[in-house]
């Protein structure tokens with residue numbers, strides 16, 4: 001019995017609260033254009049005649065708002081701010097291309113370098129780890145198919161998809177990249193306080209991208225000549241084959257060192273990014289990262305408006 005009474009009291013209190021809120025809402029809507037009595041009459045009509053469910057709706061809304069405010073207060077009390085905004089940098093398509101590219105490269109490096117340094121102890125260990133020279137050569141060819149495949153797909157992506165074209169155009173180097181590079185050198189030497197402000201791609205990222213283009217042409221071109229040795233010998237004089245072999249071998253070492261020194265520093269070992277820039281996995285950068293690394297792009301996105309960006 002007492003329980004029911006308490007329930008009734010609660011309901012009456014909720015209704016009174018809902019009525020008060022509705023009165024305030026109507027006040028804001030119609031202002032002083034209705035006299036006090038007229039407003040009360042309007043509230044009565046809305047609550048009791050027109051929309052009997054409205055009081056309950058309002059109560060539900062009020063309790064949801066109360067809950068959200070309480071959560072936010074608790075979050076702030078624990079020193080947590082609202083989750084920072086994330087910006088999509090690489091689409092899933094782009095991330096898959098990158099994953100295929102680096103998996104193929106790792107396989108090619110691990111199976112190629114032991115051939116180049118075949119007279120060392122570690123090369124012998126690598127061969128036995130991979131199940132012998134034959135298996136290692138097979139893995140090298142599988143990696144080569146992956147690399148050529150992703151290269152061809154990337155050309156299609158660049159030519160056909162709007163996203164690919166947009167990225168490609170943003171990757172074309174311009175005079176600003178030279179200026180940025182010069183400013184960065186001066187900044188590192190302590191000659192200026194000003195850091196270059198980058199757009200979607202910095203000169204470092206553009207260099208990374210075009211280095212892969214160059215590497216792909218040399219490695220895939222010379223690799224195919226080595227793979228199809230007989231056809232190459234039939235079509236060209238032997239010294240062309242020898243040049244291809246030398247180019248493949250030297251460019252392999254150059255590419256490996258470039259990946260480890262240049263690329264890994266820029267995306268992993270740089271103190272701002274250590275242990276890694278997660279964009280290759282999540283495709284996203286935080287607002288803080290965008291402000292630090294791509295301030296011009298961030299300003300452009302914010303200028304365009306959030307709705308446009310989400311789309």
Ligand code: HEM
Nearest residue numbers: 108109112113115116137144219220223224226227249252
């Ligand atoms: C990141 C890419 C690549 C790296 C780092 C790499 C590395 C190497 C290295 C270091 C060698 C030994 C060269 C020597 O004799 O000194 C080699 C051999 C070879 N590579 Fe590559 N390679 C790559 C891509 C390719 C591609 C794309 C192909 C084929 C289209 C290919 C096919 C071959 C072939 C046929 C050989 C001769 C050895 C054998 O028959 O297994 N490579 N590679």
